[in-house]
Amino acid sequence: MAEDLTRTSHGGGRASGPVGTAAFVIIGVLLLVLGSALRFGQPERIAWLQNFFVVFGAILLEAIPFVLIGAVASAIIEVFVPPGAFEKIGRLPTVLQLPCAAAAGMAFPICECGSVPVARRLLRRGLAPGAAVTFMLAAPILNPVVIASTVVAYHGRPDFWVIVLGRFALGFVVAVAVGWVTGAQRPDEILRKGTVDPDADDHTPEESRRSRFAGHIAGDFIFMGRFLVVGVAVAAAVQTLIPQTVVSKVAGLPILSILVMMILAFVLSLCSESDAFVAASFTQFGPAAQLAFLVTGPMIDIKLSALYAGTYSKGFLRATLITASVIILAGTLWVAVIWG
């Protein structure tokens, strides 16, 4: 049980010694200087900087509550679910386990930022790695809110059923496939070193459930939050500096248009509950390219990559990126062949 800031000291496996009061003062002064510079330096007069800060703030303010909701769910699992509950599920045959995990994602109406802490907690509580990963990837794309937003965005369009059913089916297949590929690893191989270190926790067994519950929420928020801030900053910079309209030049090229829309989904880092409306606006792209955008974004994007990198091993990140990309590309190429 590694919680709070204690975990950060083990995050990268690097040595990190204790600090004195002077370090707190220096950090405090630096933050004060930053605040004063922003307040009185009028950076908003620089158009691209203003654009960056607006997008950065918006993504963070939208994502943080979902991370918190995920942290609450994660704390409930840690404190209130009896030990061994998930190990029983892990004893089911893989052929049943992974589809069940993907189906469980349908009942979890939360976007991708919230599913990462929950999956991490499930792993640490004994759920089989393949099932935890499948759940993590399936929940943001198969949940009812996302399906409803896709239905609304594409309602009345000729490619309505291709997009809605295609997103659901391809999302399901990719989640199960990545779970299957990564499922052969042990939890301590999948999780980044430090996140499974029992010494990193400073909770004692005699502490009340209430105290441990609050501690787990705080711990997950702080652990995930650092990576989210970095990921969101990169996504906001890309949104600011690269016009989305540049992609329209490749809209007519079959394979390239799919690849470009996958890359666009990766860099934009949109919430899975809103990305259908953005995908629908790329009218110059066919249904296959739009579908690639809709399946890629909730599973692999910049902010998620930062969260994955902080939570999981490099091997996991590599396997997820490659497996998901290949299956999405193959699946959407079939859609392109059949529906254009």
Added chain:
Amino acid sequence: MKWNARRLLAGIVLAAWAALFWFVLLSGRTGLYLSTRTAWLIPAGAGILTFATLGRLASSRSSDPPPVRRSDLRGGALLVMPVIVLLALPTSTLGTFALGRRPVFGPTAPSGGISSGTLSMVDVARAQATKEDLAALQRRAGETVVMQGFVAFQPGEQSGEFLLSRFIITCCVADATETQVRVVDVPAGSAQANAWVQVTGRIYPFGSQVIIDAMSVKPIPRPADPYLTG
């Protein structure tokens, strides 16, 4: 039992975020970042963060607490930095810089709401996106409308014309798409780039372009909800 500095530091970080969410909520700045559809996230975030802060601070004493490490402090500082940034910066919105860099509002189902009632910029966006809504708008050609937005000029724009512009968001500003309507017969000197204005005039759809023949162009302060929800 002694004070646990790591837990206190975690409590401070949580308190900073709780303060930011309460600030955004109470200062009415939600509309600068989120759509009306996702505005509930701000009070929800404020509530959970407050609960987590109180919970963490209430349990900040423990036996044999470990010392705070450099990486704890670095992680805490990184998390507090966005709070400082968002609290310190003056309020701002997407403006002319973002126009042309974002996709145009895309076609959804015909709304059916254009046939009657007050016309808005969202109706204009829908009319530019679907044939049914365009037909509905064409039936209302010549009606007087009142629309708000910010002023943008295209390179080589004729004098007496500008593009009244708005961004439409679904969840947050990151998914913003743009919509524009050309305003003609603009009184000289009444429109500055990026300034918010209220245009009163007659609306005429020409092909996929919508034009407002201005009767008046009045400067207005930026609305509390500068983005439209699509």
